[in-house]
Amino acid sequence: MSLLSRDLSPITRRRLAVFRGNRRARVSLWLFAVLFVVSLVAELIANDRPIVMQYLGEWYVPVLVDYPDTEFGGFLPSPADYRDPFIRDEIMANGWMLWPPIPFSYETLDRALDHPAPSPPTTRHWLGTDDQGRDVLARVIYGFRLSVIFALVLTAGSLVLGVLAGGIQGYFGGKVDLIGQRVTEIWSGLPMLFLLIILASLVEPNLWWLLGIMLLFSWLGLVDVVRAEFLRARNLEYVRAARAMGLPSRLIMWRHVLPNAMVATLTFIPFLFTGAITTLTALDFLGFGLPPGSPSLGELVAQGKNNLQAPWLGITAFVTLSVMLSLLVFIGEGLRDAFDPRHIQHAATPTPVPGGRPRSRTDA
Amino acid sequence: MRDARTASLLQVDDLSITFDDVTVVDHLSLTVNRGETLALVGESGSGKSVSALGAMNLLPPNARVEGRRQLGETDLATLTRRGWRGLRGSRVGFVFQEPMTSLNPLHPIGKQIGETLRLHQGLTGKAARARTRELLEQVKLPRAGELMDAWPHQISGGQRQRVMIAMAIANGPELLIADEPTTALDVTVQQEILALLAELRDAHGMGMLFITHDLNLVRRHADRICVLHGGREQETGPVETVFTHPQSDYTRLLLEAEPEGRPAPVARVAPLLRARGVGVSFPRPTRLFSRRPPPFEAVKPLDLYVAPAETLGIVGESGSGKTTLALALLRLGQGSGEIDFDGIRLDKLTGNALRRQRRSLQVVFQDPYGSLSPRLPVFDIVSEGLRFHHPDLANAEIDRRVRATLREVGLPEACASRYPHEFSGGQRQRIAVARAIILEPRLVVLDEPTSALDRSVQKQLVELLRDLQARHRLSYLFISHDLAVVRAMAHRVLVLKDGEVMEQGDCLQVLEHPSSDYTRALVAAAGLSPRT
Numbered sequence A: 001m002s003l004l005s006r007d008l009s010p011i012t013r014r015r016l017a018v019f020r021g022n023r024r025a026r027v028s029l030w031l032f033a034v035l036f037v038v039s040l041v042a043e044l045i046a047n048d049r050p051i052v053m054q055y056l057g058e059w060y061v062p063v064l065v066d067y068p069d070t071e072f073g074g075f076l077p078s079p080a081d082y083r084d085p086f087i088r089d090e091i092m093a094n095g096w097m098l099w100p101p102i103p104f105s106y107e108t109l110d111r112a113l114d115h116p117a118p119s120p121p122t123t124r125h126w127l128g129t130d131d132q133g134r135d136v137l138a139r140v141i142y143g144f145r146l147s148v149i150f151a152l153v154l155t156a157g158s159l160v161l162g163v164l165a166g167g168i169q170g171y172f173g174g175k176v177d178l179i180g181q182r183v184t185e186i187w188s189g190l191p192m193l194f195l196l197i198i199l200a201s202l203v204e205p206n207l208w209w210l211l212g213i214m215l216l217f218s219w220l221g222l223v224d225v226v227r228a229e230f231l232r233a234r235n236l237e238y239v240r241a242a243r244a245m246g247l248p249s250r251l252i253m254w255r256h257v258l259p260n261a262m263v264a265t266l267t268f269i270p271f272l273f274t275g276a277i278t279t280l281t282a283l284d285f286l287g288f289g290l291p292p293g294s295p296s297l298g299e300l301v302a303q304g305k306n307n308l309q310a311p312w313l314g315i316t317a318f319v320t321l322s323v324m325l326s327l328l329v330f331i332g333e334g335l336r337d338a339f340d341p342r343h344i345q346h347a348a349t350p351t352p353v354p355g356g357r358p359r360s361r362t363d364a
Numbered sequence B: 001m002r003d004a005r006t007a008s009l010l011q012v013d014d015l016s017i018t019f020d021d022v023t024v025v026d027h028l029s030l031t032v033n034r035g036e037t038l039a040l041v042g043e044s045g046s047g048k049s050v051s052a053l054g055a056m057n058l059l060p061p062n063a064r065v066e067g068r069r070q071l072g073e074t075d076l077a078t079l080t081r082r083g084w085r086g087l088r089g090s091r092v093g094f095v096f097q098e099p100m101t102s103l104n105p106l107h108p109i110g111k112q113i114g115e116t117l118r119l120h121q122g123l124t125g126k127a128a129r130a131r132t133r134e135l136l137e138q139v140k141l142p143r144a145g146e147l148m149d150a151w152p153h154q155i156s157g158g159q160r161q162r163v164m165i166a167m168a169i170a171n172g173p174e175l176l177i178a179d180e181p182t183t184a185l186d187v188t189v190q191q192e193i194l195a196l197l198a199e200l201r202d203a204h205g206m207g208m209l210f211i212t213h214d215l216n217l218v219r220r221h222a223d224r225i226c227v228l229h230g231g232r233e234q235e236t237g238p239v240e241t242v243f244t245h246p247q248s249d250y251t252r253l254l255l256e257a258e259p260e261g262r263p264a265p266v267a268r269v270a271p272l273l274r275a276r277g278v279g280v281s282f283p284r285p286t287r288l289f290s291r292r293p294p295p296f297e298a299v300k301p302l303d304l305y306v307a308p309a310e311t312l313g314i315v316g317e318s319g320s321g322k323t324t325l326a327l328a329l330l331r332l333g334q335g336s337g338e339i340d341f342d343g344i345r346l347d348k349l350t351g352n353a354l355r356r357q358r359r360s361l362q363v364v365f366q367d368p369y370g371s372l373s374p375r376l377p378v379f380d381i382v383s384e385g386l387r388f389h390h391p392d393l394a395n396a397e398i399d400r401r402v403r404a405t406l407r408e409v410g411l412p413e414a415c416a417s418r419y420p421h422e423f424s425g426g427q428r429q430r431i432a433v434a435r436a437i438i439l440e441p442r443l444v445v446l447d448e449p450t451s452a453l454d455r456s457v458q459k460q461l462v463e464l465l466r467d468l469q470a471r472h473r474l475s476y477l478f479i480s481h482d483l484a485v486v487r488a489m490a491h492r493v494l495v496l497k498d499g500e501v502m503e504q505g506d507c508l509q510v511l512e513h514p515s516s517d518y519t520r521a522l523v524a525a526a527g528l529s530p531r532t
Helices: A008-020 A023-040 A085-094 A134-174 A174-189 A192-202 A206-216 A219-232 A237-244 A248-287 A299-304 A312-340 A339-349 B048-055 B080-088 B109-121 B125-138 B158-168 B187-203 B215-221 B240-242 B249-255 B322-329 B351-360 B380-390 B395-408 B411-418 B425-437 B453-470 B482-489 B507-512 B517-526
Strands: A054-055 A058-060 A095-098 B008-019 B022-033 B037-041 B064-069 B092-095 B175-179 B209-210 B225-229 B233-240 B272-282 B295-305 B311-315 B336-341 B361-364 B445-446 B475-480 B492-497 B500-506
Touching: A008 A023, A008 A312, A023 A134, A023 A312, A054 A085, A058 B158, A085 A095, A134 A248, A134 A299, A134 A312, A174 A219, A192 B233, A192 B272, A192 B475, A206 A219, A206 A248, A206 B080, A206 B233, A219 A248, A219 B336, A237 A248, A237 B361, A237 B453, A248 A299, A248 A312, A299 A312, A339 B022, B008 B048, B008 B209, B022 B037, B022 B048, B022 B064, B022 B209, B022 B233, B037 B048, B037 B215, B048 B064, B048 B175, B048 B209, B064 B249, B092 B158, B092 B517, B109 B125, B109 B158, B109 B240, B125 B158, B158 B187, B158 B380, B175 B187, B187 B209, B187 B517, B209 B215, B215 B240, B225 B240, B225 B249, B233 B240, B233 B249, B249 B453, B272 B322, B295 B311, B295 B492, B295 B500, B311 B482, B322 B445, B322 B475, B351 B361, B351 B380, B380 B395, B380 B411, B380 B425, B395 B425, B425 B453, B453 B482, B475 B482, B482 B507, B482 B517, B492 B507, B500 B517
Parallel strands: B037 B209, B037 B225, B092 B175, B175 B209, B311 B475, B311 B492, B361 B445, B445 B475
Antiparallel strands: A054 A058, A054 A095, B008 B022, B008 B064, B225 B233, B272 B295, B272 B336, B492 B500
8 A cells, every 4th residue: 555655654654653551451452463363274283184294205296286195005086185094194104294283174074983973172172073973163363364365355356346436426526425425325235244144046146146246235234434535635725726727636545635545444344244145144144155165154053053052153153252252353443543634633632742751740 | 982991901921822831922911901902913823712711621632821910900810610600791701703603503693691690690581682682783783673583594694693792702801702793794794894883882982802813803903913923922002003113023914915906907908808787596495385486597598708818707796606607618617608718619519518617717715725635745736637638648757747847836846746635725725726727727817815814915916916817817806895905816806795896897987986886885894995
């Protein structure tokens, strides 16, 4: 973003200071960033194949490369199943394997369960298994990553569409605005969930279908915010001065209006983000979301509801979702306060003066 | 009114006010006597408002006020919270600068006056209403009975200020503090309001503390004057003495700050800009089932011309259509009529052809804080138009031209990398001028370029503009309500009132021998000092 590449203006610095001063938001941001980074390397944490191994003096990296069964003395040309006792004994006899801390992927069925699935938490499955014998912790890690990436892409897409539509309506105003507003109103009247449900019966919904359909609607929330900012800014004197200079509209919008409209937009983003996660979870819960077998938190909620005798499913889903959404809401609040001029004023008062002299705060 | 009652009403000794270790007012002593007006004069940031507010404990809690303050027999420094509440609004009345924001937009004006009556005098119902009406009549609000139930947005700025005054005098205060009471008003209205204040002061035997930056008003409406600079008292004394024999250097500077001189004469040559029948009208909204009312004519069709290196002053009060006319001439707003710029019909151009012409028609706006994008450094602001109109220029050449232009408007070259907020109002206006002249325009529209600046800064800016005109043979369209500045800038003037031309002609001719009543009123209100 051009906002960040420039030298930080004092107001940005003050905003950062306000954000940093908000302890809850700061801690939330750190926690969320750590969780997200950890989930990005989920393959190294929860996987049904070793990270690295040595067999007959040669190195293998199963986490990155598919090796056929025949490589390790099997009979089939299909990818090797490192959990198969035959292959495993063969490899261990002629080398070693380094397994991730959780030796299950999100879709690994554990056939060696000593309980009927869903089985309760044990040292083998820290959060138990779901009703198909898959490790819940592995599914939570992958599900978290999928939800966050889905929300990220959706938010970025909505941002582009929403800023474009709102910016054009607000900057040009008049008839463009009038027609644009009516169209967005009609469009926002369409029920998104029903459309997705109808779609689910027509095509096999995958991640991209879901993303596309949700993108059609999620930008609408941004339009009003951006439009209002552009409407206000187009009559500011520096925008007029830019027009008097003969700059074309696209340059004025990009250089002069957008940076000021971004403030209102940025505060809106965390809430768009949580909205995307919630919608995806709701769809998965109803069974209209991601294809079966995907690591999805919504499906975990549905399993928890269907298997009340296995409370670890419901509790895990609840804790995961509430932690994730709370963290995001706290970050969002921090951002909103940081951009609120009243909070900036308030925070500006107690900061030390550049000279570093102690301040006497006596009432008049 | 300086008879036996002349006794000190407000006595302030060694008043110092500090905000977080920054001293804003430094050992100020002043006295307001009953029945007299003390003018507290200074440029913006001189601490004049702060000292009045500080004396009355109206500052935020991070301010520290020291010194002896006495109102009549009451020692203000020892007053409790409760004591203050009883004092403000009853023994001391306030009139502030911005009449729109000092009135609550959600209550009719009569009710707002009634509220102070109820709080301090316990008047309610019919009695309060009758007293409110009486007060509104005292401040000469027309149709007082009717306007009592009007909302603040339904009355004009001058009328709102009258309502504020009615509120201030409602409880018969001994002291009236008027903080820039007329700055937001037109010059002719200013005189009426100040005459009213003087009349009320005499009728009620009040003392008045009149805070202003406008020396012209002080000379006519104050008895004594106290000049402040940087929080320090410079000089105190009777108005006539201070004006004729100023003691301190600063006062002398302030008195000489009125823009003076005249623009260099121009040769009569073919005009650069010629407008025929240029007018602006806005459609009025239609009511349901009724015919569309005739459009509102913001500017009635008028003719004007500007010659090369000449300045045409456009003079008028707020709402007279000055800015609307300028925007129409620049094709930045709507308008009708023929605009001929150097042989090109501007009104026929659109799109890219118009954008190319914009290079020779530049504009400088009134508000130095709003006209520079806060997120761009000065270099980007000044070079932006150059980059667009001359995409073939190398970076080094752009850099050279920006620096040369900054030097030309009297700014250090080093300021190119700084952001607008680091500059004062006058410096910002210089940046705006630099942005306009770097494109080497032939006509520059100056829309009230000086009205947001202090007098001494105005004078410097006027000199800069005249200098640039002489050097680059620039034509100016100079919009202003301030006749002193217009006299220093313009060759010819055009007087506008409600979108209609009242008078047009040679600047000195119009100002010294106005032919229309309106111009005469304007000139009288401006109180121009005789030309030297």
